[in-house]
Amino acid sequence: MKRPFVMFLMLFINLIFYLMLPFVCLGDFHVTFLHFNDVYEITPVSGGAEGGLARVSTLYKKLHKENPNTISVLGGDFFSPSAMGTAVYKGDSLAGKQMVDVLNAMGLQYATFGNHEFDIKESQFKSRMAEAEFAWISSNVFGSDGKPFSGVKESVILEFTDNDSEKTFKVGIFGITLPVNKPDYVEYADPMEIAAEQIAKLKDKCDFLIALTHQNINSDEKLLTLYEEIDLLLGGHEHVNYQRWRGGFTPLLKADANVRSVYVVDLRFNPDSGKTVIVPQLVPINDTIAEDPEVKTVVDKWTKIAFNSFLSQGLNPEEEITKTDEPLNGLESDVRTGTTNLTSLIAKSMLIPYPDADLSIYNSGSIRIDDVIPVGMVTVYDVIRIVPFGGKVLKAEIKGSLLKKVLDQGNTNYGSGGYLQYAKVLRSNRGGWIINDIPIDINKTYVISILDFLASGKEQNLEFLNPSAEGFKVIKDGKGKDIRKLIIDEMKSGLVQ
Template structure:
């Protein structure tokens, strides 16, 4: 108990009794948030033009100089997925270790869970948590341990310290009056794992806010939920001042009543800077939000850059060890392939079409059509000109098998209709040999009108057949409209790894 008390006390001391430089009156306290979300890349993208965590570290240092009451937050999704995370180092998988190391160097203060943190198994997730120097805020996810539900936590000196459900910061204005700010963090239950139990995030958010409200002057939230749910949350808890969101990968800001909800672009291409000013005399808080581009106009922070370089060198060595020549050019693209999530999750894209065609080409038997989830494309960038093996790995860091499923037409129609409804999310489908006529709401498979009573040979990804994609929980091996599944292949068959199928296709075309 003493160790637990000391840990909690240390966390509170770190956030307590700060006096701001930036203030317009003696009654006011200014707090600045540097807000990131969904960061999988430690290095700049687009030939070094955008992103880069060493640049984020510079922005943070500048904000701290402007206002010592600066808090850097990352609203979920950073441990997975990434190419580096799939590699091995010191005899075991990296699995987000590079991200934690770089985030420690940047000086991140708080994170909440994202759904992709639970891509890791329980042991690896615990190791990443233990390596982190930042704090974790978690209000609605619990760990299943020996049949019991317990808070996730960090092991410190052999003792597991549970993550707080809430955090209260104490600041002082120029008069010496205390201003208390409460925070909580929630995550959506989109990644079911045996070791995780999710409480209803709406109910938890409302309950947690009601607990914080009597203790605090105002409350902010870190969330990793869908945009529509953030908007609903703002309506449910209209006195929240600021929702710093994640999960969506494109920058956005909305005002719902008096609540500001914002999300930055994924992979630190942008960050939000929220400047909050609370007036003790009036009891009101104002929020001014600035979308900051993280680009090559911002110099690297030297200390963070050293850590980034260390992991870039480790990744290079790991590629060589597994026989991957990351710099090998496999094709010279005639036109750019847009892999932005705003594209592949909303419309049929050239990159999605290319991958689907590669999946079709990898299957020797006659195939009626191919589809896969656009969310498996994770590069969130444009690939143009000379395309390398590394580009393919960045596009599809999850890998996975290319499988064959024989199914009835009524199931195929249901899947395709669901894919359309998933527009805007990772469950939107990219395809080959499929045409949709929206005016007639008709599907054509390999040039012929889809027949719900016909049997079709379909190529897809092994992930989709788990039923874990959004709204596609019915697509599993036990579905009565599935006739057969072929998902075991000889060693060396490119169907064992979709990335190898794409590389082989691009080398031939």
């Protein structure tokens, strides 16, 4: 219900803006921002109907033609995770190499870090930073030595000059990332404290101040409320679009993940009055926009490299598995808060190798597709996108008391990757657990089919489930089955149709 209203509101704002255009002074500065965030796939998504960086590139070129003062910014999360990023090329996984190359081809200008930039190994991260031809703005992320990573600026000031009047318009941008993903090679400073520092440094040097952020919406709203010096917030991290306003004048904008949409922000500044008019427009990226052939060539190159890698792992990405007559829902907001037809299909597939298992169980965070596979043909590549990290399905024995603790914690992990998915498990109205139609017996030992990651002790808040946990034993009958191949088998059995 929210979206039609927002769309209507935006149309209304745009209409007012264009009606006002004749009254805008000729001496005004006009700057356009193209903003996007959380992009994992270089190709279109939703079965080709939405997204695709080659389409964004077409829009960017058009905007640039209309207004040479067009600036592109990316609000973080693009090195990882993706299906293509797991493909092996020249002895290492791509780990975002394909994404950086495509963003370079598009001519992206500025980016800030998202938490997923630090999913990859330090050596891979350093390579990606060296390959990136765009500039980085980050005020609160540092290397383990406490210094900014090479080539990263804590802020930038963009200066636009009117040749006739010699008047200038200065736009300051600082970058903030939520401090949640911390491998050894990364240090964070407190986002709010650093924002205060940056604002103090920049406010007298610029006419307009932008916070380019990657943090949750509540933190972004807090940032805007605390610091009225911020004139525009361009954000990321959420995968759905947001448009919120502080006092009706200062917008907080986020676009949809995987460039299902981008934000185009028109900014007019009057140097005499010092006043600015901001008009944001959420632009859907879909098949009505042609793909930029130059960028598409680069996208196709990496797609081919990745597909060859999957072929060498025994997975033919282009192989057609089955036709689905219902959309398969792998949206992160749904799989981390409940069950969908896709989460159930995966849980069921895990029972194939162990038909005697009392239940199957896995962490929802292993599903990374964040997309809906539309009605029609499902390919092996879709399965790689569903579980890009793969994983082995193991047979294990678990004491009822420990199983109950695991299931309870799974519920507590609502909204995160440790939210659990299962087959042959139900929650009764009174909150108890029903296993294979019988209430859980804490003294019984259950046979389960479990994904190796969940059994390893690496899942957040579920570390107590690990190979040395009392009452838990992985049965070493072979090395386990590849989850991707089991999903393919389950789909082939025709249960999807």
